[in-house]
Amino acid sequence: MLSKSQIPASGHQPGFSLEEVHETSLGKSFDYRLLNLVLYALRCQPPDPLLLEFLRVDEHLVDIGDDLVDYEGDVVKNSFNIFRAYVHLYGRAAPLKLAERISEYEARHVQLLVGLPQQLQQHFRRRQHEAAGSDAALRWSFPQPIFDEGRFREEHAGDSSSDESSQ
Secondary structure: OOOHHHOOOOOOOOOOOHHHHHHHHHHOOHHHHHHHHHHHHHOOOOOOHHHHHHHHHHHHHHHHHHHHHHHHHHHHHOOOOHHHHHHHHHHHHHHHHHHHHHHHHHHHHHHHHHOOOHHHHHHHHHHHHHHHOOHHHHOOOOOOOOOOHHHHHHHOOOOHHHHHHOO
């Protein structure tokens, strides 16, 4: 997994691979997966592999969305962010490359959702709509890539809006 010290300053070749970026990003929500297993154990029920896989894919999509919203704050704090890593790997093509990953995960998400019992499908769709608040909130929005992170950090040092956006 990547640490923030492995994200290089702009203009330098990244010292990490796409596979490491994906591994790190997928590992961000391990606590939810662990909690789900604990809840199954407390109820003395075997885990539902289809539901757990659906939740894993859903969590990853949520994490990507959070990283897009928190991008500038994560640059300022030099924190791991999947979009930030994609910018280091792909430059100006980063939004397109990440959109390809999102599309793959959305397709898998739909495939897994239709395999769940109807009641769970309806519950998920209702909660998704409630959480989003509007259809516009369900669309992906990519921030402008930052190619000179050092300068961006200098310009936004002490900027509380960058700190707040990543909370």
